[in-house]
Amino acid sequence: MTIELKGRIDSNNAARVEAEILQKLAGAEDQALTLDAAGLEYISSAGLRVILRLKKSHPELRILNVSSEVYEILDMTGFTEMMTVEKAYRVISIEGCEEIGRGANGKLYRIDQDNVVKVYKNADALEDIRHEREMAKMALILGIPTAISYDVVKVGESYGSVFELLNARSFAKILAREPEKLDWCVQEFVNMLKKIHGTRVPAGKLPDMRETAIGWARFMQDYLPEEAGKKLLSLMEAVPHDDHMIHGDYHTKNLELQNDEVLLIDMDTLAVGHPIFELGSMYNSFKGFSELHHEVFEKFQGYSFEIGAAFWHKALAAYLGTNCEAKIREVEDKARVVGYTRLIRRSIRRYGLDDPGCRAEIELWKKELLELLARTDTLLFSLNELELEAVTENLPELQAFVEERLEAADCPMKARMQISLAVEEIFVNIAHYAYAPEKGMATVRVEISEDPVTVTITFLDHGVPFDPLAKADPDLSLDAEERKIGGLGIFLTRQIMDDVAYAYKNGQNILTLKKKLG
Amino acid sequence: MDIPQKIDLHMHSSVSDGSDSPAQLLAAVRSAGLGLFALTDHDAVKGCAALRELLEPGDPLFLPGVEFSCRDGEGKYHILGYGYDPQSPAILGLVEISHGLRLKKVHARLAFLEREFGFVFPEEERRRLLARDNPGKPHIGNLMVKLGYAESKEQAIREFINKLSLPDDFIRPEQAITGILAAGGVPVLAHPSYGDGDQLILGEEMDSRLRRLMGFGLQGLEAFYSGFTAKLTRELLELAGRYGLYVTAGSDYHGKNKLISLGDTGLEDASRGPEGLLRFFAEVRERL
Numbered sequence: 162m163t164i165e166l167k168g169r170i171d172s173n174n175a176a177r178v179e180a181e182i183l184q185k186l187a188g189a190e191d192q193a194l195t196l197d198a199a200g201l202e203y204i205s206s207a208g209l210r211v212i213l214r215l216k217k218s219h220p221e222l223r224i225l226n227v228s229s230e231v232y233e234i235l236d237m238t239g240f241t242e243m244m245t246v247e248k249a250y251r252v253i254s255i256e257g258c259e260e261i262g263r264g265a266n267g268k269l270y271r272i273d274q275d276n277v278v279k280v281y282k283n284a285d286a287l288e289d290i291r292h293e294r295e296m297a298k299m300a301l302i303l304g305i306p307t308a309i310s311y312d313v314v315k316v317g318e319s320y321g322s323v324f325e326l327l328n329a330r331s332f333a334k335i336l337a338r339e340p341e342k343l344d345w346c347v348q349e350f351v352n353m354l355k356k357i358h359g360t361r362v363p364a365g366k367l368p369d370m371r372e373t374a375i376g377w378a379r380f381m382q383d384y385l386p387e388e389a390g391k392k393l394l395s396l397m398e399a400v401p402h403d404d405h406m407i408h409g410d411y412h413t414k415n416l417e418l419q420n421d422e423v424l425l426i427d428m429d430t431l432a433v434g435h436p437i438f439e440l441g442s443m444y445n446s447f448k449g450f451s452e453l454h455h456e457v458f459e460k461f462q463g464y465s466f467e468i469g470a471a472f473w474h475k476a477l478a479a480y481l482g483t484n485c486e487a488k489i490r491e492v493e494d495k496a497r498v499v500g501y502t503r504l505i506r507r508s509i510r511r512y513g514l515d516d517p518g519c520r521a522e523i524e525l526w527k528k529e530l531l532e533l534l535a536r537t538d539t540l541l542f543s544l545n546e547l548e549l550e551a552v553t554e555n556l557p558e559l560q561a562f563v564e565e566r567l568e569a570a571d572c573p574m575k576a577r578m579q580i581s582l583a584v585e586e587i588f589v590n591i592a593h594y595a596y597a598p599e600k601g602m603a604t605v606r607v608e609i610s611e612d613p614v615t616v617t618i619t620f621l622d623h624g625v626p627f628d629p630l631a632k633a634d635p636d637l638s639l640d641a642e643e644r645k646i647g648g649l650g651i652f653l654t655r656q657i658m659d660d661v662a663y664a665y666k667n668g669q670n671i672l673t674l675k676k677k678l679g
Numbered sequence: 680m681d682i683p684q685k686i687d688l689h690m691h692s693s694v695s696d697g698s699d700s701p702a703q704l705l706a707a708v709r710s711a712g713l714g715l716f717a718l719t720d721h722d723a724v725k726g727c728a729a730l731r732e733l734l735e736p737g738d739p740l741f742l743p744g745v746e747f748s749c750r751d752g753e754g755k756y757h758i759l760g761y762g763y764d765p766q767s768p769a770i771l772g773l774v775e776i777s778h779g780l781r782l783k784k785v786h787a788r789l790a791f792l793e794r795e796f797g798f799v800f801p802e803e804e805r806r807r808l809l810a811r812d813n814p815g816k817p818h819i820g821n822l823m824v825k826l827g828y829a830e831s832k833e834q835a836i837r838e839f840i841n842k843l844s845l846p847d848d849f850i851r852p853e854q855a856i857t858g859i860l861a862a863g864g865v866p867v868l869a870h871p872s873y874g875d876g877d878q879l880i881l882g883e884e885m886d887s888r889l890r891r892l893m894g895f896g897l898q899g900l901e902a903f904y905s906g907f908t909a910k911l912t913r914e915l916l917e918l919a920g921r922y923g924l925y926v927t928a929g930s931d932y933h934g935k936n937k938l939i940s941l942g943d944t945g946l947e948d949a950s951r952g953p954e955g956l957l958r959f960f961a962e963v964r965e966r967l
Contacts, residue, residue: 238911
């Protein structure tokens with residue numbers, strides 16, 4: 162039951178207002194009570210007492226459409242912490258506004274040059290808005306560039322949160338207008354993805370995607386043959402807990418380029434978990450959703466399904482740090498297991514199995530899923546790239562990482578030992594000299610390509626530019642003198658590997674070692 | 680003797696503006712399961728004497744109380760007094776002054792209503808009204824309804840009685856506090872965040888108000904009150920701790936005249952403190 166409060170409630174009329182409310186409540190004592198304060202101009206302590214008494218008889222009491230002045234009084238006196246008090250919101254219209262983004266829970270519109278509003282689907286979205294704000298704040302604190310809303314508004318029957326987003330363009334829009342920027346977009350897209358996945362989240366702050374995914378797998382038990390259902394569940398359960406962040410709805414409409422900065426938006430789906438869960442939802446965004454009807458993708462992202470598919474493929478390759486098709490395909494298949502599970506469950510829950518259109522889609526996904534389940538034994542995968550601090554203490558970690566990849570490629574023992582030696586020489590060299598006397602990070606990428614099987618190991622660091630392959634450097638300083646001793650390591654490395662190349666690009670030393678196997 | 684779990688140190692009987700006679704109030708206190716209670720009529724102590732006569736063995740502990748309406752240049756205050764000597768001229772004098780001011784106002788109001796609107800109040804009714812312990816606007820309003828001058832008490836007050844604004848005919852807070860102290864009682868500021876009627880006192884204002892009243896001898900704060908949120912109570916407990924003030928808990932029960940239940944103070948279990956309340960109990964224990 163909703164009762165309107167009007168004008169002033171003070172000692173002159175508090176008793177009368179209370180009596181009137183009680184009269185309206187007579188016979189409806191059990192109903193949840195909502196006070197609509199849109200017309201309430203002022204409330205004194207006499208009025209506050211009335212509200213408190215109503216709260217005692219109606220514990221679910223809510224007060225809506227409270228003006229800023231009244232809200233301040235309710236806040237100072239602690240009413241906002243003991244009951245739901247919702248402010249009256251500025252009303253805005255999105256008629257004629259350009260849709261610039263779309264997420265799981267709402268759509269993003271540009272309302273003017275500097276501001277955008279995210280309009281939530283859920284009519285009762287205030288909790289969602291609060292949640293997303295919390296998420297965005299936390300992400301920002303953890304180092305993820307994002308936008309934080311500064312106002313909540315009413316848009317028709319829905320709520321919206323307003324952000325400042327100056328001159329920003331989504332990656333989807335860039336791709337639609339300037340397809341030649343595809344490679345640049347992929348690179349930035351992957352950089353952000355790695356940043357997200359490299360962010361550790363304190364325990365309990367975000368939902369655990371693993372649990373959510375196990376929930377999907379449980380749901381699927383009724384819709385899959387018993388064997389396949391069991392396998393799906395055991396695959397999900399075998400994914401270990403991971404306290405790194407995942408975005409949960411990562412696609413090109415949720416990445417904005419503002420001036421030169423890339424911002425991640427739509428933070429309400431943040432979670433923690435193994436990156437395979439992210440890749441699953443990314444697969445859906447780029448391909449899964451529109452697998453039967455490709456035009457769905459274009460409607461969603463504003464560029465063609467084909468460009469989307471190419472983007473996904475390149476992004477996955479860059480993310481994995483490989484251009485080995487087999488490896489990319491292998492991880493994509495794992496992502497599809499997660500993706501299809503989610504899609505099927507979503508469609509069944511939203512539309513049921515009766516709708517023939519949905520049925521065709523579900524059948525397609527299910528066929529693919531069953532086929533994948535028959536040949537998938539784990540959802541785990543590893544990246545071919547390791548970023549670590551360039552200090553000699555980290556050498557064992559690096560060597561284990563390289564070993565693991567060589568082993569997976571059936572690299573012969575002798576070559577493994579040789580490569581391991583080369584890795585040690587180069588890494589120790591970087592650790593000693595690249596950032597001295599400071600410390601810095603190094604990235605090591607291990608790629609294995611076929612025909613003939615070739616191992617490529619790339620070392621990247623942001624230290625002082627130095628080409629270890631230059632035989633003699635006329636400007637040798639003392640540091641460089643010492644580097645000469647390391648020259649023996651380089652000599653060994655050149656002996657061991659088939660090809661060693663150096664480049665300095667984008668402020669990075671890039672040293673590439675190649676060795677053909679067998 | 681330890682303080683009982685359920686206590687309520689602020690309630691009104693029909694001697695002031697509550698609906699329950701002292702006997703009815705005692706019955707209500709018994710059935711509410713209170714272990715300790717105080718009757719705090721406005722500007723009146725008669726109810727406490729009556730109540731004490733009614734007490735039987737096994738009844739909840741009873742602490743005599745009173746609530747004085749006060750005013751000075753800084754605002755309005757309700758000052759509670761507990762555990763005073765009921766025979767003390769100091770307390771009786773305060774009651775007398777307050778009652779006298781009240782009667783003066785009733786006279787003035789009736790004269791105004793007769794003069795301004797031509798209402799006639801029969802002598803018999805007038806005498807009955809003035810013979811009440813605590814006559815005020817609501818009683819005049821009720822009488823006007825009875826005589827057919829208004830539809831409701833509220834309408835009578837709004838449209839007729841309130842047209843006359845009277846000067847500050849209240850005792851001053853220092854009068855109340857010194858009087859209660861002189862009678863051997865403990866002066867406590869009632870519902871401190873709500874001065875009176877519409878006042879809302881918080882933060883800095885509360886702090887300076889308290890320090891001023893403490894200068895007069897104020898000893899306690901009603902930090903637990905039916906009309907307070909947890910936040911207001913927290914703020915008051917913090918102040919009480921800072922200044923070493925006693926803490927009390929009261930509902931402001933008025934019987935059927937207000938929607939407040941007995942024992943509704945926001946304090947679940949008095950035996951677990953706060954410390955200021957335990958000290959208060961130790962102070963008044965001998966006067967129960």
